[in-house]
Amino acid sequence: MGKMIKVALDAMGGDNAPGEIVKGAVDAVNERKDIKVFLVGKAEKVHEELKKYQFNEQQIEVINAEEEISCDESPVEAIRKKKDSSMVVAMKMVKDKTADAFVSAGSSGAILVGGQFVVGRIRGIKRAPLGAIMPTTKGVMLLIDAGANMDARPEQLLQFAQMGSIYMEHVVGISSPRVALVNVGLEEAKGNQLIKETAPLLKECEGLNYTGSIEAREIPDGGADVVLCDAFVGNVILKLSEGLSKVLVKEIKSGIMSTLRSKIGGALALPALKKTLKRFDASEYGGAPLLGLNGLVVKVHGSATSKEMKNAVIQCVTFTEQQINEKIKEEILKGKERQNEKKKD
Amino acid sequence: MGKMIKVALDAMGGDNAPGEIVKGAVDAVNERKDIKVFLVGKAEKVHEELKKYQFNEQQIEVINAEEEISCDESPVEAIRKKKDSSMVVAMKMVKDKTADAFVSAGSSGAILVGGQFVVGRIRGIKRAPLGAIMPTTKGVMLLIDAGANMDARPEQLLQFAQMGSIYMEHVVGISSPRVALVNVGLEEAKGNQLIKETAPLLKECEGLNYTGSIEAREIPDGGADVVLCDAFVGNVILKLSEGLSKVLVKEIKSGIMSTLRSKIGGALALPALKKTLKRFDASEYGGAPLLGLNGLVVKVHGSATSKEMKNAVIQCVTFTEQQINEKIKEEILKGKERQNEKKKD
Missing domain, CATH: 3.40.718.10 (Isopropylmalate Dehydrogenase)
Incomplete structure (x- = not known):
């Protein structure tokens, strides 16, 4: 054993x-x-x-x-x-x-x-972010930081991206996970100060499959494997997804109950609907790791x-x-070595 | 005429x-x-x-x-x-x-x-925010700032709240609209620096029906009439709502198409479902005003x-x-008068 x-x-x-x-x-x-x-x-x-x-x-x-x-x-x-x-x-x-x-x-x-x-x-x-596994149309993604560190700094977000990437690769099993930064548009000039300072760090970081910005619209459709943001935005994404799914399901159910015809239809469609909605039930995906x-x-x-x-x-x-923690330590060590080499140049 | x-x-x-x-x-x-x-x-x-x-x-x-x-x-x-x-x-x-x-x-x-x-x-x-009318289970709400001003300051958010409140009262017709600040929890100690500095200004502001923090989870259920946040968070709320609604509707449709039984059921339930989903279609609610x-x-x-x-x-x-603009001007003037009186005290 x-x-x-x-x-x-x-x-x-x-x-x-x-x-x-x-x-x-x-x-x-x-x-x-x-x-x-x-x-x-x-x-x-x-x-x-x-x-x-x-x-x-x-x-x-x-x-x-x-x-x-x-x-x-x-x-x-x-x-x-x-x-x-x-x-x-x-x-x-x-x-x-x-x-x-x-x-x-x-x-x-x-x-x-x-x-x-x-x-x-x-x-x-520097800080321990909360990672939350969330369902998408293509499978699952990791939202990081989902709520631990308010007012994070760019270099902290970089570490979140690295840890999230390791988690998705080795715990969830997605090779070379796509890391994207939540932003208000795809162009480089877009975003707030935090985004503008974080994006270059992500781009420079070796070993990270950074794919650029992601608009919130693309998140549920599986636009990235690691969805990177500060904890305030992460909490909004997590909670709004919960709230909106709940409301839509409730409204759909009450829509189905509104006429006799739709009630009969709803009863027939229910098993298939339940299966669909189960895929989008966050409780299927275990807990949120603090990395x-x-x-x-x-x-x-x-x-x-x-x-x-x-x-x-x-x-x-x-x-x-x-x-995972040994891999995180290695990544941090590599980052330090790269920094030292840069200083030498 | x-x-x-x-x-x-x-x-x-x-x-x-x-x-x-x-x-x-x-x-x-x-x-x-x-x-x-x-x-x-x-x-x-x-x-x-x-x-x-x-x-x-x-x-x-x-x-x-x-x-x-x-x-x-x-x-x-x-x-x-x-x-x-x-x-x-x-x-x-x-x-x-x-x-x-x-x-x-x-x-x-x-x-x-x-x-x-x-x-x-x-x-x-100081800044012109974008207000977006969004559907909730209880009617509609105004999301402000929905995407105009990155890195807003607390005193700017206060003005957004005042203008949003005037808009909801006089254009949409909700008397004494409830204004809530998007936050990661309900306790006063929660939130990032911007929230901690903005909340006291809102609380002090006369003529504003400020109801405190709102978690993103409560937004679709009509937890507030004016949902206040900075433009980055506002854009995330607006775009994620769009993306998630689209994905859920798509998944529900494909769930219905997955078996013969559910297909028949879906056909019967469709008119009622369409009516429900139409309520949650943002395009029903006109454009987004820049206030x-x-x-x-x-x-x-x-x-x-x-x-x-x-x-x-x-x-x-x-x-x-x-x-509306005359009412905004009056509000700004009143605010200045109050400030001057405070200085005198």
Whole structure:
């Protein structure tokens, strides 16, 4: 038997904790023999849930943590003060290499803060961006930064592009992923100051398949594999996609329910429609990785079900097996060497 | 008979010029007796199109302009050098009050540049934002700035909010429109530097129904009447909405075509579906006004048909009748008075 991938799971995070989280862990270890899950949270509650299921007991271990971090408290305060929270305890396990990865559906803010300050960044990485896998007509793409770093600098965006490219190539399996910068037009003169300063850095960067600007209109149609933007714009893209899909589906359903004729038609078309809409359901694609940290941190949205938790846990296996962080370190090192050579010239 | 509203139309702008533009003008004057349209462009070509239709000849006048501005040339250069272009000639008519409004489906860049430099800004207005009317589940909303001013400053965003609010109240007819600032979360501490500096200005501004932050997720569901953001974010919202709607409709159609059963169902449900999707078709809502100028400038998208041109022309009537620019001037004046009073205190 090969190496076990160890995942620390925040058993208390999210709207459906601990029930769906525990079920997700059980489903993950029942599907894959190479995963060990640490369920971190109030041990009594977690054991109560675990009792409901059959699984290999060597693959799940409960780690007690008495405190919980809610979405209403200040992330910085919470991470600093609640040393015995499920989140801080689990992230420390990643920091000291007891676990390879941490997965949580809890407070986004606390995950981002804890990732930077408890797990810590890879040496040379300036900021840790959030990558979100999103569906397109052609498959999937990585939106990066999907919400971690407000007011990012051009050189930080360059690193996001490099890390995103490595992720898409080695975790998702797209060779030489097309990296595009979100912009308001395709011409070089277009864009705000950040775009104008970032584009030349991307163009110069060796080993990056930078294809230029992408207009937001082309994103859902699969215009790029890595869609690069600052966290404010990324959050708008992610949230607007969610909101608009939900609204359109709702409107289409109410359109179908509006006449008897369309009701009958809708009933006949429903199975095919559901299949289509499922393709565009972001929950099919696992969690959002926080890249550039000393270990993997994955954020899953607050209303995650067991299925999403399971997918997020399984995603950690590929990440770890593909040694993504080692590849990121190499890329950073290469970049530094190139800079040094330039200085010599 | 009351006052005639005079609209200068760029007969040469857009993918379907001059055919659809001329037809739009004819349809507008046939629908409303209080509109006079100046069709500005190559007179020979315009007359050739006009021959096809019946209309009151006193309501349409052809103004010759020999040059054309294409989407491929630099907007600044084009506006400066092509003095005899349909765009520059028509905008000068607005500047010298021969026309109340200018409508074009031509180069967006040239419309924005020409608006600022040929028509000119209202005294006290720092930048002229583009407002775009977009459909929501509850009706319509105004997205402002939808793409005119990159790297806007907080005090400029405040003016955009004031102008957008006046527009929604008096042109669209929503009393005390809710103004919300696009942000990555609802808490006050969230957002980038621009948001953090803009929010207090909005909160302090008297006469503005500022309701706080809005997440992009809530925009399509009608979470605000005036959705305020800088032009980069606005362009992303506008273009992503277009792209995503198109992709979802395409996917739904191909889902329906995937089995015989769903094909039959789709055929039955189609009329109801079409009605629903029409509600979400941005082309139903006229053009995008450039606010804060000495006259009205309306941008219509490049592939506009006669129907969209007609709607954009008719929209100019309400704008002019409601004396929107006079209301903007009053608001600016009030703001200055308040500032002076504060200085005295």
